[in-house]
Amino acid sequence: MLLQCVTCDARRPDTVIFDDFEKAQTQWSLRQSGSRGAQVVTTEARHSGTQSLLSETDRYGLQNIRAEFRYKDDGSCVSFWYLLEYDPVDSPDTCLTVGLHSETDDRFYSTVLPCPEPARWNLFELETAGISPLLIGDWIDQLSIGGVGRAVPLKLHLDDVRIENHGPKRKPRHTAASAPVDCPRALYFPRGVMPEQAEAYADAGINAVFLREPSQEAAVEWTAYGQKCGFAVWLVIPAYYDVRQWMDSARLRSAVFADGLPDDLVCPLQDDYWKLFVLPILLQWVRLSCFAPIQGILLDTNAVGSVHSSYTDVDSCLCDDCFARFLDISGINERIESFPPPDRWGWLTDNKLVLKYREALELRTRIRAEILRERIRAENGNLRLGVLDFRDTWINAGLAAGFGDAEAPSMVVARDPTFGRGYSAAVRWYSERLEQRSVHHHWVPGFDLKEFSPQDLSAHLLAATTAGDGYWIELPVEPAADGETPRVAPPTVEFLNALRSTKHDATSRGGKSSAVRRRSKLTDEKQ
Structure with a gap:
């Protein structure tokens, strides 16, 4: 998902931080949950310049923390470019998380972007109030950017990270008139x-x-x-x-899931x-x-x-009827007998048909x-x-x-x-x-x-x-x-x-x- 951003000059006085990772040293720390992880400035991928910050974990998720700043919110705005590498088949609910720490009440407030487009650079930009209404007017001293997924490897590239105070104002996208009943x-x-x-x-x-x-x-x-x-x-x-x-x-x-066995x-x-x-x-x-x-x-x-x-x-029904209907809907000229239940999920994965299978069920x-x-x-x-x-x-x-x-x-x-x-x-x-x-x-x-x-x-x-x-x-x-x-x-x-x-x-x-x-x-x- 691409979110529109108003770009800024890193030298403007209302810029709180600006990281383009062109220096060898980084002020970011890495945390990961129940997994092994690493963080490095790399030339493997970048949005601009020659380098980006790469964080990776072998499963679950990671969190990048930048803490060397302090400012009082006055309509501030967070923006950055990111490239998230993950498997949308094995981890369809992977999310990007963005948070700010309030020094005022010593709490982290965060928001979550569902299923960001994998393996390409995307632009993220959001006002502080969009992260949490409780951040309005607070003293803020930490920024967190991370990813959360299932037990699969995850890589996150960051580039051109900015926080600006006096950020652009937006009107709410939704209005009460759009509700089917009174709000x-x-x-x-x-x-x-x-x-x-x-x-x-x-x-x-x-x-x-x-x-x-x-x-x-x-x-x-x-x-x-x-x-x-x-x-x-x-x-x-x-x-x-x-x-x-x-x-x-x-x-x-009975439903049949990836293991090929009848379920309860x-x-x-x-x-x-x-x-x-x-x-x-x-x-x-x-x-x-x-x-x-x-x-x-x-x-x-x-x-x-x-x-x-x-x-x-992930638990998509693979019973004889559901699988046979998928073959018919997709125009695959194969008989259901050619696909024993334990082999069906692997066949869908090998032929990159998992997303198409879910679309058929939907x-x-x-x-x-x-x-x-x-x-x-x-x-x-x-x-x-x-x-x-x-x-x-x-x-x-x-x-x-x-x-x-x-x-x-x-x-x-x-x-x-x-x-x-x-x-x-x-x-x-x-x-x-x-x-x-x-x-x-x-x-x-x-x-x-x-x-x-x-x-x-x-x-x-x-x-x-x-x-x-x-x-x-x-x-x-x-x-x-x-x-x-x-x-x-x-x-x-x-x-x-x-x-x-x-x-x-x-x-x-x-x-x-x-x-x-x-x-x-x-x-x-x-x-």
Whole structure:
């Protein structure tokens, strides 16, 4: 992905650092996780001049740290050229990470760029606020640039690294008008939680709830509370269940992964599975939505009761039916009998067909989702559809594409990349990956309440709301004794105040939340 940058003269007074690695000595340190790594200035590849900084690791990831600078942010901007070498087949979720350390509160804040184009020079440029809204006005003293991937080798070249203060200003790319519903400010509730626990949150500005598998009686009760308190109700329904008894009796087909052995997960695209489980369960809720004001349904592709938690790009189903359909779709004039299950993944890899295979699975998923969408719209044309805990894999992307269109985009409710990290420009980059595949969607970033103080959470939620994305929050659940109903932890006054201040600030002028304003004032006093 190429990001536009306004270039600068390294000698300008607002340039904090400039590294072109033309000197033999470097001020960067290297860290790697669970692997061997090395760092060297090299002529092997460079964007400009004769040298670049090369960092490499044999697996997992690496992090370059530059710490010999200090400045107070005043609209600063980070830019650099990078070349990342990795295997997109074995490590399809490789990411570039960029972070800044705040001396003000002694914390690193970072953002993540998904799946950067490998083996070519790309330009990265981003304002400090795009890394984290909590960096605005802070004293900053470290820059981190790295890569994260699977257990495969990783090489990262850096060149022409700059930090400039008084960086170029940008308007947010997304606006609230792009949302399919009023900008969602949602809470996620597990199965069994009763609606009276949501009233305090609704008073603080929450306008939607995501309910996991409620009973029909509970769903009706929730919608009544929603009408009373002013929040929309979305249902979270699993797509995949533990159906091993059906597979053991050969009534359903097992998925087959790279090892060539039948798995405890069902084939994700088997017609009989969708007819027996997914469609009838969803239609029960769709018909209820004609009488109770249910806003929409979110499908969760995490598997229930299985060893695998979900279907991933690496874990692509290679069963006889899926593989035979791929041969047919791709025009490969070979019989399925020529490909024993243990040899299929190796054959795809050797012939550089893995990406094409994933595209075929995504297309089949999209077609299935489109058929399901039209079936649901025939029952209730106002019901929205989406995906919960979205990860950019073939199955999630296919469902999101099929569930939405230009008039009613699908809701992409995601944990990554914000759940424990906070809001950043990464939300835009993840969303753009779907836009490039013509997926009509609205991306809703998620936040884990346990990971943020109320003050910091307020700033992140404001940034998400101001950008038009909205947000959803997963609340901690109190352990329940056998037979008892689970309860979410009671809301603290500080958390409710954070929600209220976010709601107030999102509709006021000025752009920066009261939490950030208070924090900047404390920063000035500290210095």
